[in-house]
Amino acid sequence: MSELSLELNAHQVTPDLSVYTRGPVDFRHDSVRLTDPPLLAVEILSPTQPSIEVMEKIEIYLQNGVKSCWVVNPPQRAITIYTPDGGLKTFSEGTVRDPATGITVDLDAVFS
DSSP: OBSOEEEETTEEEOOSEEEOOOOOOOTTSOOSEEOSOOSEEEEEOOTTSOHHHHHHHHHHHHHTTOSEEEEEEGGGTEEEEEOTTSOEEEEOSSEEEOTTTOOEEEHHHHHO
16 A cells, blocks of 8 residues: 555554555545555665664664565665565565565565
8 A cells, every 4th residue: 555644553644555454445545544564565765765764763663563664766766675584685687585474575676
């Protein structure tokens, strides 16, 4: 889901993308704010967004049940994955493999 507002333990945050397990879809009653953490939260860096703001959001996500956070850096054509155990890994070529969610993506496809 894109630009979905989350309320995680009184923290209101809006990741650029949220990934949830597959569930029933109700297009007539679309949710705009959820309290359940997604499996994966994605932040896409922009030139006007301070890095500290992104890292504060990552901490909120990971401390409130999100299994994995991706920070996408378009100018560097890189994705960094953060996990609750303090791990992080940056990918700048090939296939991104998320150890926490099992999600894989091809970097060439992401940045083409």
